[in-house]
Amino acid sequence: MLEDYQIITDWYEKYSDSIQSFIYIMVHDFQQSEDLMQDTFFRAYRKLDTFKGESTEKTWLFSIAHNVTIDFLRKRKTLQLFKGVFRETPSGDTPESVYMLKEENNELFLALNELKDQQKLVITMRKIKGFSIKETSEILGWSETKVKTTLHRALPVLESKMKNRGIFYEKVT
């Protein structure tokens, strides 16, 4: 029990910043991203006995974070349906909930947010977090082919969103 707790805190020290950044890109609210990360590590503690070391601990933690985040996004989507009835603002972003990013990073961040969730996920995993195709497929629970095709379709879409914002990539890979 104490040993398990020690493992979780060690992993927290090593990966929490990176996981929080992934969740933040997905949910656009830093307080929410901290809460979801809390869920991620608590769930990891409870399920630690199922971690057999077949993947790296980082990949395993990211797959839990992915599940926790997708669960939250689904719930939020349902909530937004009801918000729509009462004609509330479609975007939940408020100055209190978002980081003040550097201008050039903010454009990429906002352009990413215009993509579909699956496209955003695959670009975040492959390009921002630098996971391999195999690792990305393990984290997202997709086939490697799906990772490749979704990324292949997502990058030009992101490029066009960036162009709309007056920003051009020198090369999109």
Add this chain to the structure above:
Amino acid sequence: MKRSPDKYKDLDENIMALRGESSRRLTLDRITDRIEEYENKNKKFLFIKYGFSIAMFLGILFLVFQLTSLTDFNQKGTIQETLIPPTTSSDGGISPSENTESDSEEEPVTEEVEEQIEEDPLEKYGDFYIVEEDYIAINTYAVMLIDEEADEILIENVNIKDFARDHVNVFKEIPDHESERLINAGFPEEYYYYLSATGVQESIGPRGYIQVTGEEIEKVIAEIMEVTSVMVAEGKPGYPMGEEMEELVQQMYELFVELDEYVNGRDS
């Protein structure tokens, strides 16, 4: 402004740098609290579990002692009649052998239920039922969630044939329409169609859990998705109202009739 692809990493580093040490510590404290709470609950559970085990152990000891005493008593040649099997009741209850028989009679019923659950949906629904990765992911996820929260497993099978048939009715003007329930709750009728359209997007859209292949059917679905995107007012707040929504509902109805005829045949 020109940018290099390294900006992906810059964005990541920018976000990570903005996370304050206080947030980092606070979240770790909360995780620690939740783990402690979880372990305390487990301890209570373990206490009950061990208590129960000890009680069981003592009960067995008592039973063994009783049986041994009776056997000794019997070996000494005294009252033979007192050797009554422990599970036999005095009012003519079921003997252990009868119990075994009734248990074995119940077994085939359990097997039958298991067979029903394991029915292959691909076999049942034929060519149009194509299980995609997304579909599996959604259901696996649902199973996990429900299993954890309510100790219950829900398996939902969705197929294009039932979906097409059901949606003909969804977009048809029927007096006792389901929308009445929403209207009675204070929502406009358009909201019902808006919700139905979002459901269509989730089901047969490009990211939906039902994916089908075939030139004709893909064409019909593309047309449905086109109307759907207007109904859900993609990228705009709210949804169409009044005559505009009525026209869209009529279009959807016609398209679903076409889809229904295609997947279920004209006599469906």
